[in-house]
Amino acid sequence: MLVFRNRLLSLGVGFVILLLSLRMGDAASTIGTALQTVVAAISLFHVSDLDFAEGVQGESEKTILPGTMETPENASFEVVGEPNHHFVIILPGDQDVRMKLTTGSNNPLTQEIPVFGFKSFPASLAQLEPNGKRMLYVGATRAALPVYQVPGKYEGTFLVHVIYTH
Numbered sequence: 001m002l003v004f005r006n007r008l009l010s011l012g013v014g015f016v017i018l019l020l021s022l023r024m025g026d027a028a029s030t031i032g033t034a035l036q037t038v039v040a041a042i043s044l045f046h047v048s049d050l051d052f053a054e055g056v057q058g059e060s061e062k063t064i065l066p067g068t069m070e071t072p073e074n075a076s077f078e079v080v081g082e083p084n085h086h087f088v089i090i091l092p093g094d095q096d097v098r099m100k101l102t103t104g105s106n107n108p109l110t111q112e113i114p115v116f117g118f119k120s121f122p123a124s125l126a127q128l129e130p131n132g133k134r135m136l137y138v139g140a141t142r143a144a145l146p147v148y149q150v151p152g153k154y155e156g157t158f159l160v161h162v163i164y165t166h
Contacts, residue, residue: 040132042081044162050075050115050140058147066121066139075138079162083132088125090161091118091138099142099156111150117141118158125165136160 051073052062064073079087094116101111118140128134138160 039082039085039164040080042079042085042087042162042164044136044160045078045080047076047078047135048074050138050158052142055142055145057145057149057151059145061141061144063117063141064139066119066137068121068137070135070137073139075160077136077138077160079126079128079134079136081128081132081164083128083130086125086127086165087162088165089120089122089136090124090163091120092158092160097140097156097158099154101150101152102155103153111152111154113145113149113154113156114143115140115156115158116143120160136162 048070050064052064053073055062067074070076081087095114097115097118098112099115118138120139121137122134126134126136140158
C-alpha cells in the first residue's frame with residue numbers, strides 16, 4: 001500500500017510540475033466525439049416471375065420489357081430499406097441464365113433455353129420512396145426455339161441484387 005501511495009504521489013507531483021512549467025499557448029486540449037448512424041438494411045422481396053408463357057417449336061426469340069408496372073409477363077420485386085436512400089441494381093449477365101426442361105419428354109439429353117438481355121425499371125440506379133419502399137420490374141429475352149426443341153415445361157432461376165450507394 002505504501003509503494004502504491006508513493007507512486008501515486010510521485011505521478012501527481014510530476015503532473016503539477018509539468019503544468020506549472022508550461023506557459024499559456026504552449027499546449028491545448030479539447031474533446032472529440034465519435035458518431036454513428038445506423039440505417040435499416042436493404043431487402044429485396046420476390047413478387048412475381050418472369051413468364052414467357054407458351055412458345056411453339058420454331059418460334060423466334062421473345063422479349064419481355066420490364067415496364068413501369070407489374071404485368072402478367074415481367075418479374076417484379078419489392079425493395080425495402082431506409083427512406084430516400086439510393087441503391088444500385090445488378091442483373092444477370094447474358095450467359096448466366098438458362099431455363100432447363102423440368103417436365104415433358106423422357107429425352108436423356110439436357111434441354112435448355114437461354115435467357116439474356118436482362119433490363120430493369122428503374123434502371124441501374126434508383127432511390128427508395130419516402131416510405132422506404134420501391135417496386136422493381138425486370139424483363140429479358142428468351143432465345144429462339146429451334147424446331148427440334150423438346151416440348152415440356154422449362155424453368156430457370158436468376159439473381160437480382162440491390163446495394164445501397166453511399
